[in-house]
Amino acid sequence: MSLVAAGATPLDCGAMDASLHPGTIARLRIPSRALEGCVYAYLWRDLAGEVAGPSAPALTEAQCQSWFPATPLCGLSWTLSGRVRELGLGGEPGDWLPAGVLGGPRSGPRRFQSTPDGRAFMVAIRPEALQAMTGLDIGALKDRMVPLSVIDDPAWRALDAAMREAGDEATARRTLEAFLLPRWRTVRAAVLADDPPPRGYAGWMQRLALRAIAAGHGRSVRQAERRIKQWSGQSLRALRLVSRAEAAFHEVRRRDEDDDAVIWSALAQDHGYADQAHLCRETRRLSGFSPEELRRRVAEEEAFWAYRVWV
Numbered sequence: 001m002s003l004v005a006a007g008a009t010p011l012d013c014g015a016m017d018a019s020l021h022p023g024t025i026a027r028l029r030i031p032s033r034a035l036e037g038c039v040y041a042y043l044w045r046d047l048a049g050e051v052a053g054p055s056a057p058a059l060t061e062a063q064c065q066s067w068f069p070a071t072p073l074c075g076l077s078w079t080l081s082g083r084v085r086e087l088g089l090g091g092e093p094g095d096w097l098p099a100g101v102l103g104g105p106r107s108g109p110r111r112f113q114s115t116p117d118g119r120a121f122m123v124a125i126r127p128e129a130l131q132a133m134t135g136l137d138i139g140a141l142k143d144r145m146v147p148l149s150v151i152d153d154p155a156w157r158a159l160d161a162a163m164r165e166a167g168d169e170a171t172a173r174r175t176l177e178a179f180l181l182p183r184w185r186t187v188r189a190a191v192l193a194d195d196p197p198p199r200g201y202a203g204w205m206q207r208l209a210l211r212a213i214a215a216g217h218g219r220s221v222r223q224a225e226r227r228i229k230q231w232s233g234q235s236l237r238a239l240r241l242v243s244r245a246e247a248a249f250h251e252v253r254r255r256d257e258d259d260d261a262v263i264w265s266a267l268a269q270d271h272g273y274a275d276q277a278h279l280c281r282e283t284r285r286l287s288g289f290s291p292e293e294l295r296r297r298v299a300e301e302e303a304f305w306a307y308r309v310w311v
Contacts, residue, residue, distance in 0.1 A: 018062040018301040025049035026305035027169070030199075032177060037196035038129040038184045040073055043122040043306065044169040047082070047114060059116045063302040066112045070286040072201060072232060072239050073124045074141065075103040076148070078163040078172065082118030086145070087111040089288055100148040100160040104141025105233045109288040121163070121172040128208065128231035132187035133180075138233035155179075200250075201243040209236060244271055245286050248279070249307075252295055264291055 025046040031039035045066070047059060065087070079099045086094040089111055105127060114120070127138045134151050148160045159179045166172035193214060197207040208231065212224040228236050248271045255262050268279035283291045298307040
C-alpha cells in the first residue's frame with residue numbers, strides 16, 4: 001500500500017459524513033481448529049444490520065466505503081445482498097464486482113464502495129493453502145480481484161452458488177467450512193510441517209521460511225526464496241515489510257486502548273525502522289496514509305472498520 005495525499009480525494013467527505021455509524025455490523029471471527037493454517041479469519045460486514053425504523057440515520061456515501069491495507073493473505077468474498085465496486089484511491093468508480101470474487105495478496109491499499117443494503121462474508125486465507133487446494137498461481141493473482149470461476153473446478157463453482165444463497169453469516173460459515181475441511185485435510189501435511197503458525201504475520205512468515213529451507217535439503221538461499229514466492233506470491237522481503245507494519249499497527253491500537261501516548265520516533269525504533277520518516281513512508285505505501293492520519297481515521301471513520309476488527 002504514487003498515492004494521493006490523505007484527505008485529498010473527490011469522495012472523501014467531511015468528518016460528519018464519514019463518522020462512525022451506530023447501525024452497521026463489522027466482525028472478525030477465528031476459524032475452527034481443524035482449519036488452522038488454512039483460514040486466517042472470517043470477516044462479516046452488514047451495513048444495515050441494526051438500523052431500525054424511519055428515524056434511523058441514513059448511511060452516507062462515505063460510510064458505505066471500505067478501506068483495506070496491503071496484505072500477504074488471499075481473500076474469498078461473497079456479497080450476499082447489495083452490490084460492491086472498487087474505487088480508485090482518489091475515489092474514481094470502477095465496475096461493479098461479481099457477487100463471488102477471489103483476491104490475491106495486495107502490495108498496496110484498496111478502496112471499495114457498497115450500496116447501503118450491502119452484506120458481505122469475507123475470508124482471509126493463507127496463500128500457500130489456497131495454492132495447494134486449487135493449483136492456482138498465487139503470483140499471477142497478486143494485486144488482482146477475479147471471479148471465482150477462475151478456479152476451473154465444478155466443486156468450487158457449486159460452492160460459489162451455495163455461498164451466494166447463504167442468508168446470513170452463520171450459514172455462510174458453515175457452508176464454507178463443510179467445503180474446505182475435506183480438501184484441507186488432503187493437503188495439510190504437505191503445507192504444514194508441524195503445528196499451525198501462531199496468529200500474526202510474523203509467525204506465519206517465519207514458518208513459511210523454515211518450510212522453504214527444509215524443502216531444499218541444504219540448497220541455496222535463493223532457491224528457498226523462490227519457493228516462498230511460489231507459495232505466497234510475494235518475496236520474503238515484502239512479507240517482512242508487511243509483518244513489521246502489522247506489529248507496529250497493533251502496538252498503536254494497544255496504546256490507544258490504554259490511553260497511552262504514541263511517540264512515533266520511539267515506535268519506529270522499536271519495530272526496526274531506520275527512523276520516523278521511514279515509518280511514515282512505509283505506512284503510507286501500505287495503507288495510503290501517514291501514521292497519524294491513519295490512526296485518526298481508524299478511530300473516527302466508518303470506512304476503516306476492517307482496521308478496527310483486525311486485532
